[in-house]
Amino acid sequence: MAKGGYQDVVQKLEVLKSKFVTRVTLELEQFTGQFRSSAERTVRGELAQEGYEWLHRLAGSAGTFGFQALGRQARELELKLKSVSEGGGALPADEFLRQLEGLKELLSADAGSSAIPVLDNQVADALEMTRQGVDLIEPDDSIARELVSGLSRYGYDVTIYPSPDAHQSAGASNRLDTAAVIVNACFLDRFAAVEPEDEPNPVRPLIYLSRKASFETRYRIAEAGAGGLCTVPVDVPALADRIEQLNQERDDSAGGRVVIVDDDEQLAEHYRLVLSAAGMEVVVVTQPAEVVSQLAEFRPDLLLMDIHMGRYSGVSLARLIRFQPEWLGLPIVYLSSEQDRDEQIAALAQGADDFIEKPISDQRLANVVRARCNRARQLARLATRDGLTGLLKHPTIKQELQKEFARCLRHGTDASVAMLDLDHFKSVNDTFGHATGDTVIRALANLLRHRLRKTDAIGRYGGEEFVVILPDCPLNKAQTIMQDVCDQFAGLMFSHQAVDFRVTLSVGVSLLQDFNSAEAALDAADQALYQRKAQGRNGVTLYQKPHPEPRRETAPS
Structure with missing residues (x-):
């Protein structure tokens, strides 16, 4: 993402954080006033149930907006009220009021973390990447001219560099918008320093050219982190095909289409901004009754859904979605502050695929969702794409x-x-x-x-x-x-x-x-x-x- 675009996301996240503080402050005042106006000197019954539901949401969302201590304290009080609500007991008034005052203090204090997502460079640039250029590091003019002529017919603009030094001097080694870097294998040892061997997901597909195709040559090229090897003379259609395959793999791992279902509008918007900054297309649904129509229109790779949404249950909603055969394969991931493992397993058994506990850091959320979308796209590709061409069946x-x-x-x-x-x-x-x-x-x-x-x-x-x-x-x-x-x-x-x-x-x-x-x-x-x-x-x-x-x-x- 361009620098201006990323700063815009940061500003929007900070606005959401400010709105979160205002909302929780108001809710705390309302809840405290409601308790003080009551003749009861203990917290029990409907008041305990209402408090439990509110604290459950707060415990799940506070950490997302940077208030880790507030989230932990809300979780402790939530569990106490849950015990009261389910067991029919009562919580002493003094203890309850003291903990509410403690929540106010934690909310007004800066917890030291921020609503700004810490995203790596690859994620930050995901939305701005184009893949039509090819860098060719080849000292042989005849081979270089042949590849420029051949690959240009496939829509690639090829830039020739006679050596890795020339490539680096031109600043091309730091550019992220290339469809591939093609390197003569005579530069294998020198170019390995530019493209690290331990890079888990290379930003640019790397392909080597070699006159030899022995096992040792292939192994060294694989060891250098390359995505392919072409022998000279080059089969240009096969090379173009390999570039396309590598970029398709990169596309699948970089993007994704996500629907978020959550009745907390500010929290859902925070997740949307974080995932959008990570290169994903995101639609937010805050009214559960609209989810089926949104699925049909948006066709997501993944559905992220809260379990507790007022009078609606995410578990029942997942079951409803599975009524339609076309959504049987849609990955559904619960994103909830529910920590009871038995409850989590029971929820997964009724139509979902995974469970993520709130709060979750921005970077981890982006990584988990990206990985899930990548896998969903791979499976969808197997079902809908022709094996030979990768086109639609x-x-x-x-x-x-x-x-x-x-x-x-x-x-x-x-x-x-x-x-x-x-x-x-x-x-x-x-x-x-x-x-x-x-x-x-x-x-x-x-x-x-x-x-x-x-x-x-x-x-x-x-x-x-x-x-x-x-x-x-x-x-x-x-x-x-x-x-x-x-x-x-x-x-x-x-x-x-x-x-x-x-x-x-x-x-x-x-x-x-x-x-x-x-x-x-x-x-x-x-x-x-x-x-x-x-x-x-x-x-x-x-x-x-x-x-x-x-x-x-x-x-x-």
């Missing part, structure tokens, strides 16, 4: 098409759908083998990912057919975009046993809102595709509505 891309069709109807926006097919692909498989054919398919998948927007949906429809959904994109713009894809793909050079060859692409495009259904629009794009095939392939054809045949006048008898 046939059923999933059709679901995305239905969603975009509904969005067009709702908002009156333009959206185009394109059907793509590799030309003469059977002859590629027959001539060069299916392994080479797979390389061609992956190359097209990588090119589509780089040439299209993040908001575009790309799927492998079957075999060598692909579907692309282009939101907010009229036909003429879609034609220009897809023609650029055709031109770029036609320029890629593939190789098999010293034989070089190229493959072209045919595309048909239709406009979603011109049809009564998403299926009809896809059929129209398919018809346009076959018109393109009939017209000579290697290009884009827009669907044209058939003109009705003119009426024939009946000759007079």
Whole structure:
């Protein structure tokens, strides 16, 4: 995150902390006044239950806003009132008032910690990272030129450095916005000092080039923390594929989509700011009745939920969510101040996956949620992504098409759908083998990912057919975009046993809102595709509505 953006988060967290102090001060005054106005000289019954519920929330939230001692003291008093409420006893008035006064003192004192999250550099920069540049450390001009030419067709801007010293002198070793650093293995010992071996999650994927592929060479490169090895001469499509894989792994581990369900608005907003600063997209739900609709609209990787929310139970809410088959796989994590282990286990047994106790430090919350989102995305990828290309599977891309069709109807926006097919692909498989054919398919998948927007949906429809959904994109713009894809793909050079060859692409495009259904629009794009095939392939054809045949006048008898 840019410095200004991070400071903005810090300021917002401090405002929340101030609001927390104001709120708790008021609640303490109200609770103390309520007790003093009562004729009772002991705390019991409804007053004990009300006090227990309030202290339970305070114990869970105080540490989050920097008041660790206040949270511990509230926890002690909470447990006393819980015992009174459940056991039917009473707490002496003097003791209760003394502890309430102690809470006031702890609230007014600075506990020494802050609401400001301590986030590492990788997290702080997560929202601002782009991944289109490649640093190439290669002294051989011919290899360097070949890689610049080849990788540029996949959307990468390659910067050449003749040595690690030149790379470091240019300040490139400290830059975080590169898709990969590619290094000649002759610099293995020198470059290892720039990319630490003990880095658990490398900020930039590191790939080595080597003329040797012996076990010792591979082991040393793996030992240096690299994510890949390419032998010279370089198979450019395979290299681009590896860069894409490494960046996808980095994307999965860096981001995430989270829904937070908590009736404490200030605490929920604090969590939202912390997780947003860590590079995640977050939606807060403070009214439990809205959670199902928010899940359907936001499609999160993870649901964070309190257990006790007024008259609502997080356990019952989790069970309700699991009623719908589409949410059976959604990870649900309880974020609660409940410390009774038996209660935690009972709650987990009824639909949740994990339990995090409040209070939790900002950094630990970010780490736990990021890890959970990463795992959820990996599992979702296995279920919805094609194993060869990493693109959406046939059923999933059709679901995305239905969603975009509904969005067009709702908002009156333009959206185009394109059907793509590799030309003469059977002859590629027959001539060069299916392994080479797979390389061609992956190359097209990588090119589509780089040439299209993040908001575009790309799927492998079957075999060598692909579907692309282009939101907010009229036909003429879609034609220009897809023609650029055709031109770029036609320029890629593939190789098999010293034989070089190229493959072209045919595309048909239709406009979603011109049809009564998403299926009809896809059929129209398919018809346009076959018109393109009939017209000579290697290009884009827009669907044209058939003109009705003119009426024939009946000759007079």
